[in-house]
Structures are given as structure tokens and as C-alpha cells.
Amino acid sequence: xxxxxxxxxxxxxxxxxxxxxxxxxxxxxxxxxxxxxxxxxxxxxxxxxxxxxxxxxxxxxxxxxxxxxxxxxxxxxxxxxxxxxxxxxxxxxxxxxxxxxxxxxxxxxxxxxxxxxxxxxxxxxxxxxxxxxxxxxxxxxxxxxxxxxxxxxxxxxxxxxxxxxxxxxxxxxxxxxxxxxxxxxxxxxxxxxxxxxxxxxxxxxxxxx
Amino acid sequence: xxxxxxxxxxxxxxxxxxxxxxxxxxxxxxxxxxxxxxxxxxxxxxxxxxxxxxxxxxxxxxxxxxxxxxxxxxxxxxxxxxxxxxxxxxxxxxxxxxxxxxxxxxxxxxxxxxxxxxxxxxxxxxxxxxxxxxxxxxxxxxxxxxxxxxxxxxxxxxxxxxxxxxxxxxxxxxxxxxxxxxxxxxxxxxxxxxxxxxxxxxxxxxxxxxxxxxxxx
Numbered sequence: 391x392x393x394x395x396x397x398x399x400x401x402x403x404x405x406x407x408x409x410x411x412x413x414x415x416x417x418x419x420x421x422x423x424x425x426x427x428x429x430x431x432x433x434x435x436x437x438x439x440x441x442x443x444x445x446x447x448x449x450x451x452x453x454x455x456x457x458x459x460x461x462x463x464x465x466x467x468x469x470x471x472x473x474x475x476x477x478x479x480x481x482x483x484x485x486x487x488x489x490x491x492x493x494x495x496x497x498x499x500x501x502x503x504x505x506x507x508x509x510x511x512x513x514x515x516x517x518x519x520x521x522x523x524x525x526x527x528x529x530x531x532x533x534x535x536x537x538x539x540x541x542x543x544x545x546x547x548x549x550x551x552x553x554x555x556x557x558x559x560x561x562x563x564x565x566x567x568x569x570x571x572x573x574x575x576x577x578x579x580x581x582x583x584x585x586x587x588x589x590x591x592x593x594x595x596x597x598x599x
Numbered sequence: 600x601x602x603x604x605x606x607x608x609x610x611x612x613x614x615x616x617x618x619x620x621x622x623x624x625x626x627x628x629x630x631x632x633x634x635x636x637x638x639x640x641x642x643x644x645x646x647x648x649x650x651x652x653x654x655x656x657x658x659x660x661x662x663x664x665x666x667x668x669x670x671x672x673x674x675x676x677x678x679x680x681x682x683x684x685x686x687x688x689x690x691x692x693x694x695x696x697x698x699x700x701x702x703x704x705x706x707x708x709x710x711x712x713x714x715x716x717x718x719x720x721x722x723x724x725x726x727x728x729x730x731x732x733x734x735x736x737x738x739x740x741x742x743x744x745x746x747x748x749x750x751x752x753x754x755x756x757x758x759x760x761x762x763x764x765x766x767x768x769x770x771x772x773x774x775x776x777x778x779x780x781x782x783x784x785x786x787x788x789x790x791x792x793x794x795x796x797x798x799x800x801x802x803x804x805x806x807x808x809x810x811x812x813x814x815x816x
Contacts, residue, residue, distance in 0.1 A: 442793070443797075444757075444759075446758045446769055450769070450786060450789065454776055455782055455786045538663065540666055544759065544769075551666065567677050569676075569677055573666065573674040574674055576666050580661065580662045580663055584661035
């Protein structure tokens with residue numbers, strides 16, 4: 391089925407940006423949880439700026455605005471990748487910060503009394519401890535990102551929705567019911583992908599939360 | 600930046616902004632009602648409705664609004680159900696938002712202590728009164744942060760209704776970019792418009808939360 395090809399593009403955008411978000415978010419989250427008020431507020435302000443605009447506005451800004459301002463051509467695919475990565479990194483950052491600040495202070499103290507330095511404390515003690523608390527939120531973010539990638543069709547990325555539209559256009563004279571079935575099918579495609587993920591997130595929350 | 604151009608075209612954005620607000624208002628209002636109804640089915644323990652509510656919540660939470668709108672707007676007419684683009688957008692928004700609101704209210708409902716219910720029953724309230732006077736006020740207070748997050752979320756989600764041919768802010772911006780190549784101006788106005796809509800709403804909701812918190816403690 392041709393929809394498969396479109397689905398792969400959708401998943402490509404999701405997966406690449408999710409991977410970037412996880413690593414970038416871990417790093418930024420550690421940074422944000424530091425005691426330095428200045429760093430915290432910079433991160434906080436960036437997060438709020440990213441959050442306050444609808445994702446589609448960000449896509450427009452990067453696809454139409456930045457590519458023109460810099461005089462270089464950003465493909466729709468690259469623009470979506472960029473927007474979703476930045477969005478994911480900042481959302482992930484907040485989740486990581488929440489998890490790290492929820493760790494009791496004595497963990498830091500006992501680790502440093504063992505003679506570990508700051509980097510070692512984070513790598514061997516804090517991040518493994520924080521993992522359990524951040525995984526449910528992170529999994530939730532993952533399904534949100536996959537769902538939101540559906541809107542990249544609006545800047546013309548040929549992903550699953552666009553392919554669906556093309557199929558409908560091809561069959562418009564032979565099969566009148568095409569829109570119903572194709573959109574219905576894509577609807578359930580997203581459901582099949584996202585439902586297990588959100589179930590997993592709920593399970594993890596109950597067990598680890 | 601060409602400010603004369605902006606001065607000439609800002610009425611388009613105002614019109615589009617009002618459309619967005621109207622849409623968001625109806626969508627959010629209906630989704631809050633759906634949320635309360637979903638909670639009520641849990642409260643009255645209506646057996647046969649429970650799986651329907653659960654199924655609806657899962658279905659709407661795990662699919663993107665874009666596809667829901669496409670299905671409503673292009674799919675349903677094939678079954679003989681034709682909706683205007685505005686009602687499509689409202690229904691889509693309410694369908695999506697309803698499940699998020701339902702989750703928030705469920706959270707609030709679960710936080711109401713059993714002793715509260717028993718106390719209510721012992722002073723002679725019936726089930727309806729119990730729901731109206733004991734559970735809803737308390738559940739609402741607990742659920743408020745989550746409800747306000749949903750409101751902001753739904754406000755932002757309205758940005759994709761241009762796909763069902765509604766001339767909202769995104770639609771206007773794309774139009775201006777396409778027709779006049781005034782990219783910077785169009786995007787600038789788009790950002791400003793959303794700031795004007797979302798920022799005050801967000802501040803108002805934060806203020807409300809703080810007040811509720813103080814009132815309860």
C-alpha cells in the first residue's frame with residue numbers, strides 16, 4: 391500500500407526528532423536543574439516561548455520566514471525536523487528537570503561524601519534515579535509528538551496524510567467513498583500507533599510514579 | 600518590515616482572530632460539558648455507558664485533530680452527513696477536548712474523599728445533590744490546573760482548522776504569503792495575533808489557579 395511510504399516519512403520525522411529530544415532534553419534538563427538562577431530563567435523563558443505558539447506557527451516561521459531571511463532553502467522536511475526537535479528538547483528538558491528536582495537532597499550529599507565529582511554524581515547516581523520518574527512523562531511526550539507530526543502536511547511534506555489525499559484524488563471518479571475509507575484508515579493508523587504508547591505510559595505511571 | 604502593509608491588512612487578522620476565538624469558545628465550552636458528562640457516568644455507575652466513555656476517551660486522545668477534522672469534513676459527507684466547516688471545526692475540537700477534560704474531571708473526582716460522600720449522604724442529600732453540591736465544586740478545584748492546561752492546548756489546536764477551509768489566522772497568513780510574498784509581515788502579524796490571544800488567557804488562568812489554591816487552604 392502506498393500509504394506505507396507516507397507513514398514512514400511521518401515516523402521518520404517523529405523518530406529522529408524524538409532521539410534528538412531525548413539526548414538534548416537530558417542535557418538541558420540537567421543544566422536547568424542547576425542552582426544557578428540565571429540559567430534556570432533562561433531555560434524557563436525559552437520553554438515558555440516555545441510553548442506559547444502553536445506548532446504550526448513555528449513550522450511557518452521556519453519554513454517561510456527563516457529560509458527567506460537567511461536566503462537559503464530549507465526543505466519542508468528539514469523545517470519540520472528542526473521544529474519538532476526544538477519543541478521536543480524543551481518539553482523533555484522540563485520533564486527531566488521535574489524528575490531531578492524531585493530527588494531527595496541527601497542523595498546528592500551522600501554521593502559527594504563518597505568522593506564523586508559533579509559529573510560522576512549525575513551520571514552514576516542522579517540520572518539513573520531520575521529515569522524512573524521521567525520515563526512516563528517522556529513516553530507521553532513521544533505519543534504527543536507522533537500525533538502532532540500529522541500537521542506537517544500543511545507545509546507540504548509528503549507524509550501519510552498527503553499520500554492519502556493523493557490516493558483520494560486518483561480515485562475520485564471511480565470510487566466515491568474513497569475519502570471516507572482513506573481518512574478513516576489513517577485515523578485508525580494513528581490510533582494503532584499511539585494507543586499502545588499511551589497505555590504503556592499509563593502503566594509506567596502506575597508502577598513507577 | 601513594511602508597516603504600511605500591516606496597517607492595511609490588519610483587519611483581516613482581526614476578523615480571523617475573532618473567528619478563532621469564537622471557535623475556541625464553543626469548542627472549549629462543549630468539551631467541558633462532555634468532560635462533566637463523562638465524570639457523571641462514572642459517578643452514577645451507569646454500567647453500559649462506561650465502556651463507551653472509555654473507548655471514546657482512548658480514541659480521541661490517540662488520534663490527531665487534523666485527521667479527525669479531515670474525516671468529519673471529507674469523510675462523513677459520503678455517508679450523507681454534511682456539516683459546515685465551522686460546525687466541523689467545533690465538533691472536532693469538542694471531540695478532542697472532551698476526552699482531555701474527561702481525564703481532568705476524573706482526576707478531580709477521584710481526589711474527593713470518601714468521607715465527603717458519606718457525610719453528604721448522612722445529611723440527607725440525594726445522588727444528584729451530592730454531585731452538584733459536594734463533588735463538582737471540589738473536583739473542579741482540584742482539576743483546575745489541568746483544565747486550564749487543556750484550555751491553552753485547545754486554543755493552540757485551533758490553529759489547524761484552516762484545512763477545513765476556515766479563514767483563521769494561519770489561513771490568512773498563508774494567503775498573504777502566497778498572494779503578496781509579504782512573508783515577514785504575515786508571520787509577524789501571525790505571531791502577534793496568537794500572543795494577544797494566548798498570553799492573557801494563560802495569565803488569567805494562572806491567576807485563577809492561585810486564587811483557588813488560596814481559597815482552599
